[in-house]
Amino acid sequence: MADKQESKRENLKKRLVESARNLIEQQGLANLRARDIAKQAGCALGGLYTVFNDIDALILAVNSHTLHEMEKVLLRESQIAEDMDSHVFRRLSLAYLHFAQQNHNLWSALFEHQLPNNAPAPEWHQNEQSSLIRFIAAPLATAMPDASQEDITARARTLFAAIHGVVSLSLENRFIGLPEDKLEQEVGNLADMLAASHALPPHHHPQDRA
């Protein structure tokens, strides 16, 4: 038998995650149904709950997979950028945009999904998110050699969030909705804008609140 290598339980889990991923990809997170997942995975409805505590845990597993796929894309992109030594932020930003466009429903699920009670995501999942931020923090560190690690992380998060905001509001057609080519232009320009400003140290404003 050569080492079971994969218990039936693990196999079921894998099938469920894959089914859920397919369904989200095709119909969006909002139309995901426990019964559909079970049917597509070829098990009874109750089977789902022998492997996952609830639907949220299953969605988390799908989102985890999506994050890793995104990580692959960004890794490839930052390696290319290293070789060509320029426009790292632009490349990463556009790669993020393209990933979101090409995997709309899966990407969307990353942000649509929220745990009951607004509970925070489990730590292992938060770590997966942090990994993505590191793709931005790395080149940022060389661009801001005098900044503290903490400042770099904070800035990297801001950069990601800014790009994400543009991509997100556009693709979700909220407030803004641009034609595809305009969107690409805006994302690219914003990335460069942000990249250019890192030379300057953060300026402190004491009188912030009105």
Added chain:
Amino acid sequence: MADKQESKRENLKKRLVESARNLIEQQGLANLRARDIAKQAGCALGGLYTVFNDIDALILAVNSHTLHEMEKVLLRESQIAEDMDSHVFRRLSLAYLHFAQQNHNLWSALFEHQLPNNAPAPEWHQNEQSSLIRFIAAPLATAMPDASQEDITARARTLFAAIHGVVSLSLENRFIGLPEDKLEQEVGNLADMLAASHALPPHHHPQDRA
């Protein structure tokens, strides 16, 4: 009787919207229930559907109200900024941040809520959203006197989206989560960063896709 001034029907509508708003404010959109709204508004469950087609229409009404509240805040802020003639973007951005912090659940509902089938929001609601963008477009127009109306609108949308991304991901604790004071600093700096870059005309990159 001095002009009914408000039919019973309109009165019911008003009570329902106010109840829904209170419930969203207190418990978040995800915990909003038709039965709770009806109970708080003092009508039967079915009464809700004599005034609104469905829950989504009611939520849209609440969101509309929230947008107008936000509009008031931003209007005030841009008038102050006009008087003091500086840092318009910073002021508007921080005002947006503060509004989101102080009305977390209502603000959150603006983006959490999506119509079935990912149907687009009705036109009147899209117009309400566009009105907000104009607060950014106006000062932008004076900062970029040579740009076309179209470019200014696109840039204003990008600016809003960028700031929104930072505020959003922070307050929702997704990917990034900063302590309150750091967040304010990052939003303020990002606003200035973006403001500073408008002097430069958008740079065109022909080789965008990897």
Added chain:
DNA sequence: CAATTTTTTGAACAGTGTTCATTAAAGGAG
């Protein structure tokens, strides 16, 4: 093969949003 343990099952349950026959209220005519 029988006994025991483990796994799988899907009917049943406690909620959802929505409908619509039934009831209550309001309005009008004599």
Added chain:
DNA sequence: CTCCTTTAATGAACACTGTTCAAAAAATTG
């Protein structure tokens, strides 16, 4: 005021959720 018509409000019932758990099936053990 009474009777009739019209309009509005009601909430039980429905279809569809995620989740549970007694029962059946399968696997394991002696």
